[in-house]
Amino acid sequence: MISRSTTKKLCAKCVDESCKWYVCAVMRPNLHGLWMITVYVSPHTCIPTGVRNDGRMMTCNFIVSDILKKLCEDHTTPIKHLRSMIESKYKGHKPSYYKVFYSTKPTSEDDTLILHYMFWSFGPSINGFKYCKSVISIDGTHLYGKYQGKLLVAMATDANNKVFRLAFAVVDCESGSSWSWFLKCLRDTIGHVIPDEGICIISDRHLGIKNAIANWPRGDDGQPRVFHRYCLRNVASNFNTHYQNSTLKSAALKAGYATQAVKFDTIMDSIKQVEIEAIRKKKKSHDGGRCFGAMTTNISECFNGVLKGAWGLPIAAMVEFTWSKLVEYFHDRDKEITNELMEGKKWSTYAFSTWEGNRHKSEKHYVKAFSAQEMRYQVVTSHNTCSAGGGNHSYEVRLLERTCSCGKWQNIGIPCSHIIRVCDATQIDSTIYIHPSYSLNYARSTYSHAFVVPKSQSLWREPMGPKWLPNPALTCE
Numbered sequence: 001m002i003s004r005s006t007t008k009k010l011c012a013k014c015v016d017e018s019c020k021w022y023v024c025a026v027m028r029p030n031l032h033g034l035w036m037i038t039v040y041v042s043p044h045t046c047i048p049t050g051v052r053n054d055g056r057m058m059t060c061n062f063i064v065s066d067i068l069k070k071l072c073e074d075h076t077t078p079i080k081h082l083r084s085m086i087e088s089k090y091k092g093h094k095p096s097y098y099k100v101f102y103s104t105k106p107t108s109e110d111d112t113l114i115l116h117y118m119f120w121s122f123g124p125s126i127n128g129f130k131y132c133k134s135v136i137s138i139d140g141t142h143l144y145g146k147y148q149g150k151l152l153v154a155m156a157t158d159a160n161n162k163v164f165r166l167a168f169a170v171v172d173c174e175s176g177s178s179w180s181w182f183l184k185c186l187r188d189t190i191g192h193v194i195p196d197e198g199i200c201i202i203s204d205r206h207l208g209i210k211n212a213i214a215n216w217p218r219g220d221d222g223q224p225r226v227f228h229r230y231c232l233r234n235v236a237s238n239f240n241t242h243y244q245n246s247t248l249k250s251a252a253l254k255a256g257y258a259t260q261a262v263k264f265d266t267i268m269d270s271i272k273q274v275e276i277e278a279i280r281k282k283k284k285s286h287d288g289g290r291c292f293g294a295m296t297t298n299i300s301e302c303f304n305g306v307l308k309g310a311w312g313l314p315i316a317a318m319v320e321f322t323w324s325k326l327v328e329y330f331h332d333r334d335k336e337i338t339n340e341l342m343e344g345k346k347w348s349t350y351a352f353s354t355w356e357g358n359r360h361k362s363e364k365h366y367v368k369a370f371s372a373q374e375m376r377y378q379v380v381t382s383h384n385t386c387s388a389g390g391g392n393h394s395y396e397v398r399l400l401e402r403t404c405s406c407g408k409w410q411n412i413g414i415p416c417s418h419i420i421r422v423c424d425a426t427q428i429d430s431t432i433y434i435h436p437s438y439s440l441n442y443a444r445s446t447y448s449h450a451f452v453v454p455k456s457q458s459l460w461r462e463p464m465g466p467k468w469l470p471n472p473a474l475t476c477e
Contacts, residue, residue: 001015008026009024011023019044020041020045024037082100115469118169121167123451124447128447131158132156132158132164137154139153152168152174158443159442159446160443166190174208183212198226200226200228346431346439346440347431348439358416366380367422368380377398395418399422399426409433413434
C-alpha cells in the first residue's frame with residue numbers, strides 16, 4: 001500500500017503490519033526528472049493467504065460501474081444485496097460494507113456525469129468540406145458492443161464523387177432530440193469554414209430528422225437556409241412495402257430519377273398518383289440542382305459497411321479507429337490527385353468521363369440558333385429506333401442562364417450533350433461550364449489539410465472536468 005505520495009517522493013509498504021517490506025523512491029532533478037529508488041527492504045516476511053476478498057483494486061469507482069444500473073432501477077436496494085451481487089459476479093470477492101455504502105452516495109455534479117451523446121469530427125475534414133459539393137448525406141447504424149446505441153454519420157462527396165467523411169456521433173437512439181443535437185453540432189462545426197446556406201441534406205424519412213431540419217434556423221429574410229431531400233431508394237422501398245408491387249416500385253424509382261417535369265408527370269399518371277408527394281420531394285425534376293445528382297444515402301451507408309468492425313469498440317477506440325482511417329485516406333487521395341495534376345489533368349475522373357460520354361452523344365445532335373444576344377439555342381436529337389423514346393427530341397439551351405430544358409446540367413453540374421453541341425457549334429470550350437467543385441484544384445484543396453502527428457501518450461495533458469460514465473440503461477443484456 002502507498003504510505004506516502006508527493007510530487008517528489010513515493011513510499012510503499014506491505015498491507016500486513018507485521019511485514020517489514022518497504023520501498024521508497026525520489027525524483028532526481030539532476031537526472032532530468034527520473035525517479036531513483038533510495039530505500040528497499042525485502043523480502044516480504046508475511047505469509048501469503050491468497051487474494052484478499054476486499055482487494056485494493058476494488059475501489060468505489062470500480063464498484064459504481066457494477067451497481068449503477070441496479071440503483072437506477074431501484075435506489076432502495078439494500079447494501080447487503082449489492083455486496084452479494086458483486087460477490088456472485090466476481091466469484092467470492094466481496095467488498096467491504098463501507099465501500100459499497102460510499103459507492104451508493106451521489107457525487108457532486110462536477111465529479112461524475114452520465115454520457116448520453118458523443119460527437120466528433122476532425123479539423124482536416126471540416127476544412128476540406130469547403131471544397132466539396134454542398135450536399136450532406138446522414139444516416140444511423142446500430143452499435144453492437146457492450147452498450148446499445150446508434151452511430152450517426154454525416155458524409156459528403158469530393159470532386160471525384162468519392163465518399164468524404166465529415167462527422168460522427170454516438171447517441172442512445174434515433175429520435176427527434178438526438179438528431180436535432182447531432183445536426184446542431186454539425187451546423188456549428190461546418191459554420192466555421194462555410195455559411196450554412198444552400199446546403200442540401202439527404203436522409204431517410206425518419207420523423208426525427210424531418211423535425212430537426214424543419215427547426216433549422218432560417219435566414220434574415222425568413223427563407224430556409226438548408227434544404228431537405230429524401231433518399232430515393234428508401235422512398236421506393238417504403239413504396240413497395242406499402243403496396244407490395246415491384247412494378248410500382250420500379251416506376252417510383254424511374255419517376256424519382258426523372259430530370260424533366262414532363263417525364264415525371266407522365267410516370268406519375270401511370271401509377272395513379274400513388275405516394276406522389278413523397279416522390280415529388282426527391283425527384284430530380286424539382287430538385288433545383290441542390291443535390292448534384294445525389295439521390296440516395298448510399299455514401300453514408302457504404303461507409304458504415306467499411307467501418308463495420310469498429311462499431312463494437314468502446315467510444316475512445318472508435319474515435320481512434322476513424323481517425324486512423326481518415327489519416328490513411330487523406331494521404332492516399334492527396335498523393336493520387338497530385339500525380340493527376342502533374343500529368344496535366346484538370347478535372348476529376350468522374351467529371352471528365354461523364355463529360356466525354358456526353359460529348360460522344362452530342363455528335364448526333366442538331367443545333368439551331370434562336371438568339372445570339374441571349375445565347376438561346378434549340379438542340380434536336382437524331383432519330384433513334386433503339387432509344388426508348390425513339391429520339392428526335394427538342395431541347396432549349398440558354399447558355400447565359402446556364403440552363404437546358406433536359407434538366408441534367410442544372411442537377412449534376414456537368415454539361416449535358418445538348419450544351420456541348422451548342423458549345424461546339426459556337427466554338428466555346430464546354431468544360432468551362434463544369435462546376436468548379438469537380439476540378440482537381442478543388443480536389444487537392446479538399447485533402448491538403450494534413451492531420452497532426454500525435455505526441456507520445458505520456459506527454460498528453462491530463463483531462464480536465466468531470467469523469468464520464470456510460471449510461472447503465474444502455475447496457476446490453
